Amino acid sequence: MLRLKNITRQFGGLAAISQVSFSVNAGQVTGLIGPNGAGKTTLLNLISGLDQPTSGEIHFLERPIHHLPPHKINQLGIARTYQNIRLFAEMSVLENIIVGMHTQGRAGLLSAALMLPAYRAEERRLREDAARLIERLGLQAFANAPADALSYGDQRRVEIARALATHPTLLLLDEPTAGMNAAETARLGDLILSLRAERLTVLVIEHDMTFIAQVCDRVVVLNFGEVIAQGAVDVVRANPLVIDAYLGAEENSHA
């Protein structure tokens, strides 16, 4: 479904990503793991169009997307969340999600200004859809609260709801469990599995290996901008290269 071919992204002389190739299969949850600074978020930025690769190709549904602007990529069916939560802070949870439904509306300026019936029907439909998403993510209690008043874990779920509001076929999640407690993490895992059951494809960056084991069909391991392993979770976890990469990181963080 998503195919990366020899992707390189250079910042000056530094290659943040070099010669990365892998595929994300339709209907699967693929994990993207690796130590801090391995280039995972850079890769997500390249896929979502916020950044362009120095060389290489990205194909989505057999179409090249590596030169498309981000809004076109979203319209093709790719939505994402952010590692450092980027909600529209002063807007309510409901409003954040309705912004996400932008591409599902058709009403122009004139019909909104004149409050034509078509516009009002569309607004009603968007609100109903948003309410359904809020319920699905268990955010009913905060629907009208400003987004920045919510806890970290709840804000992450609002971001997921907002991404789902764009009706994606591929969802990119950047460390969705960061700041969540164990119970919230487990519930998020269940949500992702239920989305997969509805044929949504997911690419998720994560550090929590229990979570990875719970939701991922496959994992891709990135280290220093290169893919060092990919495959089933158990197989990759036993790979000596992966163990090296992680133990090395562990040593550094304790130093």
Add this chain to the structure above:
Amino acid sequence: MTVFTQFWSTYGSVVQFALINMLLGISIYFTLYTGLLSLANAGFMAVGAYVSAILTIHAGTPLPISLLAGAFSAGFIGWLLGLPVLRLRDVYLAIATLGFGEIVRITAVNFDKFSGLTLLGGAQGLDGIPKLTTPAGLIFSLILLSFFLIQFHRSRAGRALAAIRRDENVAATMGIDVAGYKLLAFVLGAFVAGLAGGFSAHLTRFVGPNDFTFSAAVNILAFAVLGGTAHWAGPLLGAAILTVLPEALRFMGEYRGIVNGLILVLVILYLPRGLFNPKWLTRRKEAGHAQA
């Protein structure tokens, strides 16, 4: 009644200038609401003023037609200008749009000389424009535009602009065409500024190239700075105050400019979000709910 007539004969023109400036407040609100720091509004005002005045003088068109022609011309020029300059951000956009104001001024000064026509009146400007602007026309336009703004905020486009101001990249990954919507905001602002320019020309009966320079552009920005941009009523309030204030301070003679500036500085220091606080509205709403 005589009291009112007396008041109007003294202050009628101030009130009408305030109304025109409120239109300009709406015009800069469109761009600021989208997070664009544009100083092109004075230039767009000039386009609207010249186009509408020429139509009225030479073609004898009725005021609404002249005004609309001026506004659409400004909107069209805004579209042409917006395509290249909206790639810039922040202070760079401000500088580029200031440059546009200069282009308009220099064009107005030299157009007749180079074209051989007597259309814009060169540096002397264009006078003898019939005084067709009426308070009723101004108030009608303001009410219409305010209503449009209220509806606009609730619309898909309004939400897109709000999202762009808060986080352009996130808005783009939600499928919002950031460049397209910025252009829309820019063109809407240009349209309204052109309308204000038309009203102004038919009120003062004169259009000159020096009416729309740097200081005019900064004055328009000051409406928004004083009133605040958190709510569309902010720039309107700012425009009204900044038009009336110099009149109210007239007793101070030469010092009024200083006091005027001092008030602006104090507002920026102590009320950085402007005078108009949108919480006034929500608090009232909450109080209403509590009583119900």
